Amino acid sequence: MSQMLLIHDQLREMILSLDLGPGERLTERWLEGRFQSSRTPIRAALARLEGEGLVQREGRNWAVAPIDLGEIEALAEFREPLEVTAVRLACARAASADLDGIEEMLNACRSDVPREEWHKIGTDFHVEIARLSGNKFLVAAIDGVMIRLSRARWLEVWTESSREQAWSEHRRILGYIRSGQSEEAAREASAHVRDTRDRLLRSLNADRRGLRARGFAIVGAR
Amino acid sequence: MSQMLLIHDQLREMILSLDLGPGERLTERWLEGRFQSSRTPIRAALARLEGEGLVQREGRNWAVAPIDLGEIEALAEFREPLEVTAVRLACARAASADLDGIEEMLNACRSDVPREEWHKIGTDFHVEIARLSGNKFLVAAIDGVMIRLSRARWLEVWTESSREQAWSEHRRILGYIRSGQSEEAAREASAHVRDTRDRLLRSLNADRRGLRARGFAIVGAR
DNA sequence: AACCTCGTTTTGGTATCCCAAAACAGTATT
DNA sequence: AATACTGTTTTGGGATACCAAAACGAGGTT
Helix, strand or coil: CCHHHHHHHHHHHHHHHCCCCCCCCEEEHHHHHHHHCCCCCCHHHHHHHHHCCCCCEEEEEECCCCHHHHHHHHHHHHHHHHHHHHHHHHHHHHCHHHHHHHHHHHHHHHHHHHHHHHHHHHHHHHHHHHCCCCCCHHHHHHHHHHHHEEEEEEEECCCCCHHHHHHHHHHHHHHHHHHCCCCHHHHHHHHHHHHHHHHHHHHHHHHHHHHHHCCCCCECCC | CCHHHHHHHHHHHHHCCCEEEEEEECCHHHHHHHCCCCCCHHHHHHHHHHHCCCCECCCCCCEEEEEEEHHHHHHHHHHHHHHHHHHHHHHHHCCCHHHHHHHHHCCCCCCCCCCHHHHHHHHHHHHHHHHHHHHHEEEEEEEEHHHHHHHHHHHHHHHHHHHHHHHHHHHHHHHHHHCHHHHHHHHHHHHHHHHHHCCCHHHHHHHHHHHHCCCCCEEEEC
């Protein structure tokens, strides 16, 4: 695999895991040392990450994108019709075997698995449903949304009640898809998007001071 | 402005205007001569254009993206809920003065203006409506869709009947937004997306042989 | 003590250089 | 004549060198 993609993936992982704090300044020279490579592949990787919304320009230099409460609201507004459409198309097009795979994914999360696993599967669930729609643009858009929500979601999987709430919603959506009840599935997906938005904003507002104290840039209303 | 952005914009213009044919091979070395610059900014521009779907990798080298009929169908499926959402939000949030601006845009297209103008305004209409939604992700997504449809739309604006059909649909959408009839506006937007898809696919299938003869790669079903 | 000034350092942007792998073409072999 | 081989060319990927502009700081002025 090309060096640029390796750097992209590693840097992305560092950002999504909050190993690099939101708002942190990045210099191409520091990354050069960190990844033991020249600036050429680093700049390509930064350009990609900028497209994914994980890295931004600040004047002339680079910074890890801050967590933006306004953006989380806008994402929910954007995401709702996407998830509804994905779920409707999945009802029409998904084979039963496909749904089995997704159900297994959900089952893999029992209360003893680490938070990282809940976090990952909570993302993958939505992307896999989108995949069943057979529409690559829906997949790409929902994947993009989940990446942008990813850091905030660490807070969502922190408490058991949030996890359980999200999981029961996931199960209901999957159940309706399996029985072909597309309107019920759509309504449930729609509610899930709004509930998730509320959970994320509540958590972020509650922990805002603590996150700021750790040097994380949290911007946006409230 | 940075050289990379200049190259990006010019190359994009060459692709969208069909000055570079769909499917055409591009080498970094040729572009180097064409734009009188080094490969560094060229490679950055190509990476961007790849993200916009206008340029692809073919094995190890670059090519202008072919026109893909399957992609046009998938884009319509993806676009429909976006336009519906944008129109609904615009109903709730747009000021009357904003709508005046868009109406003027539409009025600027009389039968004597060149096709280029119809083409541009037909794109801008949708992006501007999206802007009224106040949601940057909707704007970016609809903008991305319109860019990907852009080359096929040259055929749509070719015949007067297509132009007039599209314009009357645009006017109906705008009218419903102005009177705050969000459900009617949504239904109309939805129909417009499907009608446009049908017009594009019909035109492409009709002209397929001719386009192929000009060296344009047209791929996909039918 | 506050503020301007000018030289130094650091930054990202660009050009150029080097390399390995893939494409190609000419040649020899069957 | 078809095919396998091999040396050459061309390709994109990466490293390095160079530049202008922005950021920074020490020293001098008020």
